[in-house]
Amino acid sequence: MPTERKRKFEYKERSRAQYEERAKQKSKKREGFIKSGVTVFAPKIDETNKIRILPPTWDDPDHYGLDLYAHYNIGADNSAFICLRKMKNEPCPICEAIDSNSTNKEFKDKVKAKRKVYVYLIDRFDEEAGVKVWTMPWTVDKEFVLQSVDEETGDLLKIDLPEEGYDVSFKTVKGSQGGPVYTYEGEKISRRPSPIFADPKKMDAVLDYIVEHPVTETLEYKEYDYIKSILDGGAIEEKVETDDDDDLPIEPKKSKVENEEQEDSAGDYTYKDLKLMDREDLEDIATDECGMKRREIKELNEKELIEAICEELNIHIEKSSSKLEEAKAKLRGK
Numbered sequence: 001m002p003t004e005r006k007r008k009f010e011y012k013e014r015s016r017a018q019y020e021e022r023a024k025q026k027s028k029k030r031e032g033f034i035k036s037g038v039t040v041f042a043p044k045i046d047e048t049n050k051i052r053i054l055p056p057t058w059d060d061p062d063h064y065g066l067d068l069y070a071h072y073n074i075g076a077d078n079s080a081f082i083c084l085r086k087m088k089n090e091p092c093p094i095c096e097a098i099d100s101n102s103t104n105k106e107f108k109d110k111v112k113a114k115r116k117v118y119v120y121l122i123d124r125f126d127e128e129a130g131v132k133v134w135t136m137p138w139t140v141d142k143e144f145v146l147q148s149v150d151e152e153t154g155d156l157l158k159i160d161l162p163e164e165g166y167d168v169s170f171k172t173v174k175g176s177q178g179g180p181v182y183t184y185e186g187e188k189i190s191r192r193p194s195p196i197f198a199d200p201k202k203m204d205a206v207l208d209y210i211v212e213h214p215v216t217e218t219l220e221y222k223e224y225d226y227i228k229s230i231l232d233g234g235a236i237e238e239k240v241e242t243d244d245d246d247d248l249p250i251e252p253k254k255s256k257v258e259n260e261e262q263e264d265s266a267g268d269y270t271y272k273d274l275k276l277m278d279r280e281d282l283e284d285i286a287t288d289e290c291g292m293k294r295r296e297i298k299e300l301n302e303k304e305l306i307e308a309i310c311e312e313l314n315i316h317i318e319k320s321s322s323k324l325e326e327a328k329a330k331l332r333g334k
């Protein structure tokens with residue numbers, strides 16, 4: 001009898017505490033460069049996207065996705081670079097430029113490090129393409145984590161299990177004028193578990209691939225001096241098409257570069273996102289991203305705090321509040 005082939009993959013268990021920590025995730029983290037040749041997932045607009053998130057295969061993961069931070073809109077070509085300070089605890093010329101120009105809010109908002117959650121996945125509507133990467137918005141990831149707890153039993157649904165995981169779905173919607181370019185809604189975890197593929201050979205091929213090529217190896221880090229030269233207006237090394245913006249939602253008649261610039265200028269949150277956050281999350285955003293002082297924040301109620309954050313981060317509010325100016329005045333000490 002033929003011997004059974006031994007799979008290279010071994011599922012890396014994470015603790016319940018690590019799941020709970022993800023459910024509490026805040027705005028402090030987020031994207032990076034993708035090496036050439038890596039297939040990138042791009043959500044379709046106004047259609048349901050259905051994916052299977054694959055398990056992590058790098059050392060000591062605490063989640064199925066890797067938290068990524070990157071700076072956008074750098075230099076004349078609006079290049080993007082992984083943040084060396086946040087990702088490698090090394091000096092980052094862009095962070096240093098922000099530190100030395102702390103009063104220049106426009107510059108800070110344009111180039112500050114942003115966060116996504118980087119994953120391997122299978123696109124259920126394009127399975128033949130094989131393994132893809134996606135820099136998932138952290139708010140989408142948080143929604144999946146929150147839904148991973150069974151409301152009746154309290155059990156965790158391990159959506160990335162190979163044999164008995166769960167497909168997830170969501171919809172990408174084009175934003176209204178004055179708001180974010182894209183929003184994500186309808187996040188949902190399938191009700192029944194399923195394997196990555198019913199065919200064991202196809203599943204083994206996927207698992208072998210992600211073991212041999214952990215998602216962390218698809219990222220490209222640039223050296224400090226090179227990033228600084230681009231920040232200072234230098235030319236990029238070579239004019240080649242990159243994959244960094246391929247994961248933007250697919251919309252006809254709009255270039256990748258145009259989409260990337262608009263998405264980054266829109267910020268990480270919508271007004272709806274903020275309204276769903278608890279007070280602790282809002283206060284962290286106010287201090288970490290808006291530069292507000294804790295003492296001043298305590299003087300605002302939740303509605304005023306949300307409106308003040310929207311003002312600082314240029315987040316669109318559909319209906320202006322009569323208390324907005326009052327909140328702003330309190331923060332500015334007027």
